[in-house]
Amino acid sequence: MSQELGVPVNQVAKAGPGLAFVVYPQAMTMLPLSPFWSFLFFFMLLTLGLDSQFAFMETIVTAVTDEFPYYLRPKKASFSAVICIALFLMGLILTTEGGMYWLVLLDDYSAGFGLMVVVITTCLVVTRVYVPREGWRVQQASRPAMDWGPSLEENRTGMYVASLAGSQSPKPLMVHMRKYGGITSYENTAIEVDREIEEEEEESMM
Numbered sequence: 001m002s003q004e005l006g007v008p009v010n011q012v013a014k015a016g017p018g019l020a021f022v023v024y025p026q027a028m029t030m031l032p033l034s035p036f037w038s039f040l041f042f043f044m045l046l047t048l049g050l051d052s053q054f055a056f057m058e059t060i061v062t063a064v065t066d067e068f069p070y071y072l073r074p075k076k077a078s079f080s081a082v083i084c085i086a087l088f089l090m091g092l093i094l095t096t097e098g099g100m101y102w103l104v105l106l107d108d109y110s111a112g113f114g115l116m117v118v119v120i121t122t123c124l125v126v127t128r129v130y131v132p133r134e135g136w137r138v139q140q141a142s143r144p145a146m147d148w149g150p151s152l153e154e155n156r157t158g159m160y161v162a163s164l165a166g167s168q169s170p171k172p173l174m175v176h177m178r179k180y181g182g183i184t185s186y187e188n189t190a191i192e193v194d195r196e197i198e199e200e201e202e203e204s205m206m
Contacts, residue, residue, distance in 0.1 A: 020045065057083065 026037040061080050066071045072079050094102055 057087075 024041060025038065028034050028041055030036050057080065060083055061076065065076060065079065197201060
């Protein structure tokens with residue numbers, strides 16, 4: 001395309017929505033069997049969009065359902081359908097004549113630096129505020145039960161999972177590594193380590 005248009009490459013391919021919907025489709029028309037490659041390209045875009053939408057929808061539905069479990073959990077399918085329809089109606093603005101401007105605004109202010117700030121803030125809140133006060137309760141709820149699949153005493157993978165499940169925060173993990181120098185034997189140590197960590201946590205909570 002650069003040779004055909006007689007311009008530098010950096011002027012042909014610029015970042016943004018035009019790269020996927022203008023430059024790449026035009027490049028597909030210059031390839032042999034262009035309809036085949038065009039179909040594969042747009043099918044890839046469709047699957048990428050669906051994959052991102054699954055994660056986005058699951059985040060919204062799970063968060064709201066956990067907030068109102070008594071009302072929404074029995075009707076999770078209907079609630080998911082309502083959310084899908086609402087988001088579809090909200091997205092119709094992107095199909096108008098000014099839709100490209102809305103797309104650029106959303107891309108610049110919700111998928112760039114702003115998103116990074118939200119992620120960093122969430123990590124700091126969880127690790128510095130939530131975990132010191134409530135992390136031990138999460139640990140207690142995530143203790144591996146002895147009836148998980150095969151016997152943990154006979155399953156190396158199960159013992160490995162059991163030892164990792166007891167290391168939800170840095171402190172128990174450091175206690176584990178300091179006492180045993182690493183995870184080398186799973187048959188007899190993981191559950192003992194888990195119990196010792198639990199005892200130390202109970203003592204620290206008193």
